[in-house]
Amino acid sequence: MKLLEKMINKSSVTIIIIIIISLYHFSVLNIIEKITCESLFSFDTCKRPNQECMNDINKSMYCLGMPSGHVEFATILSLLLYHYKYISFVFCIGIIILVSLQRVIFKYHTIAQVLTASVIGFLYSYMYIANNLSYHCIFYIMTITFAMIFINYIIKIGWYETTLRLLDPQEPYNHLYKE
Numbered sequence: 001m002k003l004l005e006k007m008i009n010k011s012s013v014t015i016i017i018i019i020i021i022s023l024y025h026f027s028v029l030n031i032i033e034k035i036t037c038e039s040l041f042s043f044d045t046c047k048r049p050n051q052e053c054m055n056d057i058n059k060s061m062y063c064l065g066m067p068s069g070h071v072e073f074a075t076i077l078s079l080l081l082y083h084y085k086y087i088s089f090v091f092c093i094g095i096i097i098l099v100s101l102q103r104v105i106f107k108y109h110t111i112a113q114v115l116t117a118s119v120i121g122f123l124y125s126y127m128y129i130a131n132n133l134s135y136h137c138i139f140y141i142m143t144i145t146f147a148m149i150f151i152n153y154i155i156k157i158g159w160y161e162t163t164l165r166l167l168d169p170q171e172p173y174n175h176l177y178k179e
Contacts, residue, residue, distance in 0.1 A: 014084055017133055022077040025124060029145060030069035033120070036148045037066045039155040050107045067117035068109045074099040075121025076128075083129050096121075 037046040046066040047053045053063035075096050082092035096118060103109040109117075124141075131137045 014133070015081075015086065018077065018080045018084070021080070021128065021133075021137075022073050024141075025076055025121075026069050026073040029141070030067070030072055031061070032145060032148045032152075033067055033072075034061070034064040034069075035152055038064055039152045041066075046113075048108055048113075049110050065109045066113045067120050068100075068103050068113050069117070070103055071096070071100050071109070071114050071117035072121040072124075075118050076125050079122065079125035080128060080133075083125075 034046065043064075047063050048065035053065075078087065078092040078095040081087045082089055087095075100114045100118065103114055104111055127140060128137050131140075
């Protein structure tokens with residue numbers, strides 16, 4: 001009886017961890033990835049293919065589609081559930097394909113955005129599986145998150161300004177001392 005209780009508790013904790021990981025990727029990391037894509041490339045490269053985002057006026061966060069958050073979420077969630085034997089391989093691949101097709105057919109994403117999200121989701125899943133959902137994964141993901149934020153910061157304000165700010169800690173306050 002105790003063995004069954006331990007298995008149920010361990011199983012429940014694993015599923016909760018997998019859901020939290022997937023939601024973090026969908027609600028936090030994917031937004032940072034989209035902003036990074038726009039910083040590295042251009043808005044036109046990263047925008048969604050639907051009518052609302054085709055004009056040059058609407059350049060909101062909603063219109064950034066690279067990579068697809070839904071496909072990345074579905075890939076991470078289904079691969080982790082498959083690895084820990086909660087779903088079959090066919091069901092795992094079926095989820096990824098169905099979510100990908102839905103996003104392309106309804107013109108929320110291009111094929112490139114969906115494929116990019118699948119690859120990113122696969123790489124993140126591999127990292128989690130290779131480290132068996134350990135605390136190391138949290139460190140790696142936080143490192144990736146902060147690296148992307150730093151890259152965006154450098155690109156947005158430029159290398160020259162960033163170098164000046166790193167070399168001169170008083171520089172951000174210099175405007176207070178100018179007459």
